[in-house]
Amino acid sequence: xxxxxxxxxxxxxxxxxxxxxxxxxxxxxxxxxxxxxxxxxxxxxxxxxxxxxxxxxxxxxxxxxxxxxxxxxxxxxxxxxxxxxxxxxxxxxxxxxxxxxxxxxxxxxxxxxxxxxxxxxxxxxxxxxxxxxxxxxxxxxxxxxxxxxxxxxxxxxxxxxxxxxxxxxxxxxxxxxxxxxxxxxxxxxxxxxx
Numbered sequence: 228x229x230x231x232x233x234x235x236x237x238x239x240x241x242x243x244x245x246x247x248x249x250x251x252x253x254x255x256x257x258x259x260x261x262x263x264x265x266x267x268x269x270x271x272x273x274x275x276x277x278x279x280x281x282x283x284x285x286x287x288x289x290x291x292x293x294x295x296x297x298x299x300x301x302x303x304x305x306x307x308x309x310x311x312x313x314x315x316x317x318x319x320x321x322x323x324x325x326x327x328x329x330x331x332x333x334x335x336x337x338x339x340x341x342x343x344x345x346x347x348x349x350x351x352x353x354x355x356x357x358x359x360x361x362x363x364x365x366x367x368x369x370x371x372x373x374x375x376x377x378x379x380x381x382x383x384x385x386x387x388x389x390x391x392x393x394x395x396x397x398x399x400x401x402x403x404x405x406x407x408x409x410x411x412x413x414x415x416x417x418x419x420x421x
Contacts, residue, residue: 233296233323234264240319241287248311250287261409267293269407270351270376273418277301277348281368283335284308284355288316290378291351295328303328304344306335335364346370353378359390362419366397375399375419383415397421 228236238256245254253262267290274280274294278301282291285305295303305316305328316330333340350365350373358377365375379386387401394401398421405416 228324230296233325234260234293236323237288237292237319240315240322244315244318248309248315250312250315262412263287263289264293266290266353266378266409266414268297269405269414269416270294270378271297273374273376273403273405273416274298274301274349275374277374279347280304280349280351281306281344281347283350283352283361283364283368285316285330286312286353286355288319289353291328292316292319292323292325294351295325296323299325299327301327304347305330306333306340308332308334335368338367341367347373349374349376351376351378354380357389358383358386358417359393362390362393362397362399369421371421373420374402377417377419379415379417381413381415383417387417394419 238259242254270290280301281304283306285291285307291303291305307313310332313330313332320328345368347368350368352361361377399419402420403418407414
């Protein structure tokens with residue numbers, strides 16, 4: 228299956244499962260392409276030489292599955308607490324023929340998950356929690372020199388201010404901010420390191 232075929236099949240699966248699992252309100256194929264696939268791919272230039280990545284609160288597989296399609300060499304773990312969403316992710320992995328990727332049901336704060344699966348070269352989440360909560364959850368999963376990437380909307384500066392105590396607590400450094408646009412919507416990647 229080519230990448231284009233994988234994305235097309237992924238789109239079909241999202242639309243097929245939308246009534247069974249609350250995956251996304253976006254079901255138009257063109258909108259899925261821009262607001263989910265292109266948004267997910269914005270992370271790729273910042274993965275440097277990452278060999279492993281965990282997508283915390285993966286939901287419908289964003290950004291983890293598009294990252295895997297584009298970067299097959301990266302081992303990807305998709306983590307979500309919702310059983311139906313994890314079942315969907317496992318079906319996508321199977322039907323797209325992806326290898327080196329797994330979907331796990333669980334909560335990020337469960338020490339057993341980061342004990343058995345971590346650490347990772349990169350930790351990423353797409354607007355799942357306020358920044359301070361995400362940084363707290365992500366902290367055990369990556370080490371010195373690794374990246375923690377938060378995908379945020381236009382309120383990122385407010386969230387960054389609210390997260391100052393967590394950033395200080397873990398000795399994190401905001402290495403880079405990367406603003407970008409999806410049509411008329413503004414997004415920003417916040418790339419943290421230790």
